[in-house]
Amino acid sequence: MKEYGVFDILGPIMIGPSSSHTAGATRLGKIARQIVGENFKKVTFLLHGSFAKTYKGHGTDRALVAGILGMDPSDERIRNSLEIAKEKKIEINFIETDLGYEHPNTVKIIFENKNKENFYIIGSSIGGGSILITNIDGTKVEFNGNLPTLILKYNDKKGSISKIGTILSSNDINIATMKVSREGQIATMVLEADSEIDENVLKEISSIEHVFYTKAVNPIE
Amino acid sequence: MFNNGKELLEICNSENKKIHEVVLEKEKKATGRSIEDIRKLMRENLKTMVESSNYALNKKINSVSGLIGGEANKVKKYSQNNKTLCGDIINTAMARALSTSEVNASMGKIVAAPTAGASGILPSAILTTAEKFNLDEEEIINGLFTAAGIGEIVAKNATVSGAYGGCQAECGVGAAMASAAIVEMLGGSPETCLHASSIAIINILGLVCDPIAGLVEFPCALRNASGVINALTSADLALAGIESLIPFDEVIEAMYKVGKSLPDSLKETALGGLAATPTGECLKNKVL
Numbered sequence: 109m110k111e112y113g114v115f116d117i118l119g120p121i122m123i124g125p126s127s128s129h130t131a132g133a134t135r136l137g138k139i140a141r142q143i144v145g146e147n148f149k150k151v152t153f154l155l156h157g158s159f160a161k162t163y164k165g166h167g168t169d170r171a172l173v174a175g176i177l178g179m180d181p182s183d184e185r186i187r188n189s190l191e192i193a194k195e196k197k198i199e200i201n202f203i204e205t206d207l208g209y210e211h212p213n214t215v216k217i218i219f220e221n222k223n224k225e226n227f228y229i230i231g232s233s234i235g236g237g238s239i240l241i242t243n244i245d246g247t248k249v250e251f252n253g254n255l256p257t258l259i260l261k262y263n264d265k266k267g268s269i270s271k272i273g274t275i276l277s278s279n280d281i282n283i284a285t286m287k288v289s290r291e292g293q294i295a296t297m298v299l300e301a302d303s304e305i306d307e308n309v310l311k312e313i314s315s316i317e318h319v320f321y322t323k324a325v326n327p328i329e
Numbered sequence: 330m331f332n333n334g335k336e337l338l339e340i341c342n343s344e345n346k347k348i349h350e351v352v353l354e355k356e357k358k359a360t361g362r363s364i365e366d367i368r369k370l371m372r373e374n375l376k377t378m379v380e381s382s383n384y385a386l387n388k389k390i391n392s393v394s395g396l397i398g399g400e401a402n403k404v405k406k407y408s409q410n411n412k413t414l415c416g417d418i419i420n421t422a423m424a425r426a427l428s429t430s431e432v433n434a435s436m437g438k439i440v441a442a443p444t445a446g447a448s449g450i451l452p453s454a455i456l457t458t459a460e461k462f463n464l465d466e467e468e469i470i471n472g473l474f475t476a477a478g479i480g481e482i483v484a485k486n487a488t489v490s491g492a493y494g495g496c497q498a499e500c501g502v503g504a505a506m507a508s509a510a511i512v513e514m515l516g517g518s519p520e521t522c523l524h525a526s527s528i529a530i531i532n533i534l535g536l537v538c539d540p541i542a543g544l545v546e547f548p549c550a551l552r553n554a555s556g557v558i559n560a561l562t563s564a565d566l567a568l569a570g571i572e573s574l575i576p577f578d579e580v581i582e583a584m585y586k587v588g589k590s591l592p593d594s595l596k597e598t599a600l601g602g603l604a605a606t607p608t609g610e611c612l613k614n615k616v617l
Binding site: 115182 | 437506
C-alpha cells in the first residue's frame with residue numbers, strides 16, 4: 109500500500125479545473141522545456157485520448173503552453189498563456205491525433221527552432237498532477253520529474269557507468285534510480301538523484317569520453 | 330503510525346491525543362520536517378482556500394466552457410435579501426463551496442482537497458464553522474490536519490479518484506474529511522470524528538461521477554454545495570451522539586467495493602448518468 113502525506117491529500121495548490129488535465133499538463137510542458145531548452149520558435153502539440161477530446165474545456169491547451177513558457181501549476185498567468193506565447197512570437201499549434209497504445213492523457217510536443225530543426229518529447233499525465241515522460245526525440249525513457257533527473261547518451265563502452273557513478277559520488281550525489289538501455293551502440297541512461305545536479309557536475313560528466321549528450325532536469329513544483 | 334481508522338483511534342486513546350496531533354507527528358516522522366514548517370505549509374494552503382471560497386461571492390465568473398458561473402453570487406444575494414428556509418449558515422456554506430468550484434472551473438487557484446473536483450467542500454466547512462464559533466487561525470489549521478488524516482486513510486485503503494470510485498470517492502471523501510475537521514474543531518473526541526466521517530460517506534454511498542462533456546463543472550459545483558451541507562449535518566449528527574453502526578474502516582471498504590462495481594460509464598468518462606442524457610449530449614456538442 110502506498111503511503112500518503114498530508115500534502116498529498118490537501119494539495120497541490122493549483123490552477124483548476126483538473127489535476128490531470130491542467131496541473132499535470134503544465135508540469136509536462138515545463139519538463140519538456142527543461143529538456144529542450146528555451147530556443148524555440150514554434151511548438152506543435154499532438155493531443156491523444158482524453159487530452160484530444162476535452163483539452164479546450166479543461167484548459168489543457170493553456171496549461172501545456174504555460175508549461176513550455178516555464179510556468180508552474182499554481183501560476184495564475186496559465187489562463188493567459190496563449191496570449192503570452194503570441195506576444196513572445198512563439199507559434200503554437202494543437203492537433204488532435206491518435207498516438208497508438210498510449211495512456212489516455214498523452215501529448216507529443218514537437219519543438220522547432222529558428223533553423224527549422226525539430227525535437228520532440230512524449231509524456232502522459234497519469235493522475236493527481238503526476239506525470240511520466242516516455243520518449244525524448246525517439247529514445248524511450250520513463251521518469252516522473254519528482255527527483256533531479258540526469259539523461260545521458262553515450263557510445264556504449266565498458267566502464268562508462270562506473271565513471272559516471274564516481275563523478276556523482278565524489279560530488280556527494282546519491283543515485284536513487286538508474287535505467288540504461290541500448291540501441292545499436294548507443295546507450296541511454298536515465299538516472300534519478302537525491303540532490304540537485306549542477307552545471308559543474310554536468311560538465312564533468314560530459315567530459316567523459318564517449319558521452320555525447322547530457323541533460324539535467326530539475327524537479328518541478 | 331496508523332494505517333486505518335482503528336489504529337488511529339488506538340493511538341489517540343493510548344496517548345490521549347487529538348487526531349490532528351497524531352497526523353502532525355506522522356508527517357514529521359515521514360518527512361523529517363519540523364512541526365513548525367509543516368504548519369507553515371498548511372497555512373499556505375489555508376490562504377489559498379480562504380481566497381477561493383470568497384472570490385466568486387461578490388462577482389460573477391464564468392467557467393472555461395461557459396457551462397457554469399455566477400452561482401455563488403446568486404446564493405449569496407438570495408440569502409442576504411430573503412428570509413430563507415435553511416438560514417444563513419447553510420446558504421453561506423453553499424455559496425462558499427460554489428465559489429471555490431467556480432474558481433476552479435475558471436482556471437483560478439485552488440487547493441485540491443482531496444481533488445480539484447471536490448475542492449470546494451473542506452474550505453467552506455472549516456471557514457463556516459470558524460466564523461460561527463469565533464475560532465482562530467491555529468484552530469482552523471488543526472482542523473485541516475484532522476481532515477488530511479481522514480483523507481490519508483481513505484487514499485491508502487480505498488481511493489479518492491472519481492475515475493476509480495465515482496463521485497462518492499471525491500465529494501464523499503471531501504465531506505468525510507470536512508466533517509471530522511468540524512467535530513475536532515468543536516471539541517469532539519476522535520471517535521466522534523470518525524462517526525461523523527462515516528455518516529458523511531454513508532449519506533452519499535454510490536454517488537456516480539457523470540460530468541457533462543467530461544468537464545469539472547456540472548454537476549460538480551452543485552455536488553460541492555451539497556457536499557459541504559453533508560459535512561455540516563454529519564458533524565452535528567455525530568456531535569449529538571449518533572454513532573455509525575458500521576465502523577469507519579468498514580464504511581471505507583464498502584465505498585471502495587461499491588466504486589469498483591460501478592460501471593466505467595459512471596466513473597468520470599462522461600458516458601453515463603447526466604452526461605449521457607439528451608441535453609447532456611447536446612451541451613457537450615456545444616462546448617467541445
